[in-house]
Amino acid sequence: MSELHFYNSYTRQKEKFESITPGYAGLYVCGPTVSGESHMGHARPYITFDVVQRYLKHLGYKVRYVRNITDAGHFEEEGREAQDKVSEKAKLEKMEPMEMVHKYTSMFHHGMRLFNCDEPSIEPTATGHIIEQISMIETIIEKGYAYEVNGSVYFDVKKYADKYPYGKLSGRVLDDQLETTRELDGQDEKRNKADFALWKNAPPEHIMRWKSPWGEGFPGWHIECSAMSSKYLGETFDIHGGGMDLQFPHHESEIAQNTIAHGHASVRYWMHNNMITINGKKMGKSYNNVIKLSELFSGSHPILEQPYHPMVVRFYILQTHYRSTLDFSNEALQASERALRRLWEAYELLQKLNHPGNAEAADTNLDKQVTDWIDECPDFMNDDFNTAKVLANLFELAPVINSIKGGQVKPDAISAGTFSLLKDTFKTYLEDILGLQGMQAEQSNKLDSVISLLAEIRADAKKRKDFATSDEIRNKLQKAGIILKDEKDGTVSYTIE
């Protein structure tokens, strides 16, 4: 079997994964800013890295997965007055900042549960780690790479860049930065435009504020991730993930902060997922084109033709490689819905199928083909988490399962060993690694018995060739969202839409 390789954004090539401590893997992923409701774009990194941590666990690593909650807020855009996003929004909504932060954090968690994302091992908040951030800033000042002006502290990028490869991760040259950085508040306080804030002095109207050696203020955006990843994963850790849009300035700044504070870079492998686009444009607040998760699940957004089940969205995301952009459309989501239903039905069928137990395959070609498709799955995952290819192979296997059930293929065509391998593969890859689930609500036994009763009446009518009655039962159930299927063996199954 192959070994895990994936693309390191820092070196821009696929590398073999070797964890710092054998058997253990540390993963840090930039979490959401909880100043608003999570949208579809947020689904991508958390589902992507959920699969990453699931796969690492599958490989036997003991994983510590840290994903932060940014609840301290940053600056307003468009060069306006420096304002804490969280506090400004809170005033509009007449809520305490922490009240609002709590609300959106809860909504985020709810969304993550619906997506079947495992909970991180630790979910630290920025506000809960002010002391650690202050302490890290002090270290950077002591080492001479940060300076204080009017109660704010800035990182000296120019000095840093003289000695270290600033801009390597995001592929940019500092000189350009010095030219192009826009006028933002506090710009005149900086020695160079490219310098970024470690600590900001809080204006009087700013609600969220903490005491610091430099007066009352609040931390800069980048320092929280540096402080919290160091605290929980160590000064050097394995993987840091996040959206591509965070490469600059966020991750570039993290590298600079850690390099100075610890004397060396912290992250072994950088991973970045690509964006979800809508009509070719990135989904984001600035573009005013976001579809919130709640709207997605309820269908209550003008662009949505229908509601979409969280699993459909998860499947849709996993059908594309995480480093490619993914364009939203109703057509694409609807295609995913049908595809997932088909795949899941095959999986459910597989669980109910019995195998005659023959050790030798009656159809050696088919048996070989099936084992080949199965054997490729780990190779695909090991090659930069290619979930799209894994799903493609599962789709290759689905007709085999359906054919055994449908009688087109005899159950003894594949060997008992292959059959059990097939079962294991579906369970392992669909459920454990890709984290997919069925879309149907848990069918209650009560409903089950009611449907059985109706099915019996209908079967009786069919026997009498009273098709009017049998069709009426089927059609009315269909209207209620329950679809009956007459199976070849005379039994009746049903699915709920």
Next chain:
RNA sequence: GGUCGCGUAGCCGAGUGGCUAGGCAAAGGUCUGCAAAACCUUCUACAGCGGUUCGAAUCCGCUCGCGACCUCCA
């Protein structure tokens, strides 16, 4: 303007220098009282123009189109 990336059949999308990914849709067939589902078959694409090569969607160059980042952003 700078940096980076992308352009694949009706749609979504994977992709290694040589071996038609896969899904959805569509068409035909099998099965079925009829449906639905399932199964089988068909639809062989890589923006354009050059180049390298025995051979390129895959490497190189140019052109066109699109996007991301450079500012909060997943």
